[in-house]
Amino acid sequence: MTVTPAPALTVGFDLDMTLIDSRPGIHACYRALAERTGTFIDADLAVTRLGPPLAEELVNWFPAEEVAAMADLYREMYPSIAIAATPAMTGAREAMEAVRSVGGRTMVVTAKYEPNAKLHLDHLGIAPDVVVGDLWAEQKAAALREYGAAVYVGDHVGDVLGARTAGALSVAVVTGPCDGDELRTAGADVVLDDLSAFPAWLAAYREAPRA
Numbered sequence: 001m002t003v004t005p006a007p008a009l010t011v012g013f014d015l016d017m018t019l020i021d022s023r024p025g026i027h028a029c030y031r032a033l034a035e036r037t038g039t040f041i042d043a044d045l046a047v048t049r050l051g052p053p054l055a056e057e058l059v060n061w062f063p064a065e066e067v068a069a070m071a072d073l074y075r076e077m078y079p080s081i082a083i084a085a086t087p088a089m090t091g092a093r094e095a096m097e098a099v100r101s102v103g104g105r106t107m108v109v110t111a112k113y114e115p116n117a118k119l120h121l122d123h124l125g126i127a128p129d130v131v132v133g134d135l136w137a138e139q140k141a142a143a144l145r146e147y148g149a150a151v152y153v154g155d156h157v158g159d160v161l162g163a164r165t166a167g168a169l170s171v172a173v174v175t176g177p178c179d180g181d182e183l184r185t186a187g188a189d190v191v192l193d194d195l196s197a198f199p200a201w202l203a204a205y206r207e208a209p210r211a
Contacts, residue, residue: 025082
């Protein structure tokens with residue numbers, strides 16, 4: 001009898017405030033955008049609500065008809081300002097390695113502009129198998145389904161929505177703008193303090209009968 005091997009476990013991760021602490025770089029880029037355009041942007045406030053697409057933040061500071069152009073300008077400025085200023089989150093590399101150590105695949109699904117997301121990962125030496133950008137909340141489900149992700153890890157209620165829409169297990173970390181209660185209310189299956197707890201959780205998940 002031929003035994004068909006089980007498909008490799010695929011785990012998806014969000015980027016901003018899940019794998020990387022993007023606050024310093026984004027703060028600096030908003031300040032540079034404000035200086036270049038002469039428009040006030042409260043960068044301190046903006047970095048407390050990271051997660052949604054860039055346009056949803058820019059609309060607070062620019063007329064709606066200017067948002068697309070400002071987003072293009074921001075993305076053009078971003079690599080020279082934000083990449084070097086952005087560190088990895090605690091446990092990020094170890095979480096990715098934990099998936100690889102069990103023969104799994106890793107992917108990043110983020111609302112961030114995909115070329116800039118890849119620059120961050122390259123700079124930090126974090127190399128997922130797949131990177132998909134420009135997707136937010138339930139839109140993330142399309143990429144998670146395409147690559148067969150069984151688990152999606154994120155810090156925002158939008159990430160929980162993406163996981164649940166895809167039928168993936170939602171693992172949330174409280175390293176972003178949403179606290180544990182918000183994440184649980186949104187439907188997170190698991191809530192961790194940060195990614196340093198992920199390897200132990202993954203080991204237990206794989207040993208559980210449902211795995």
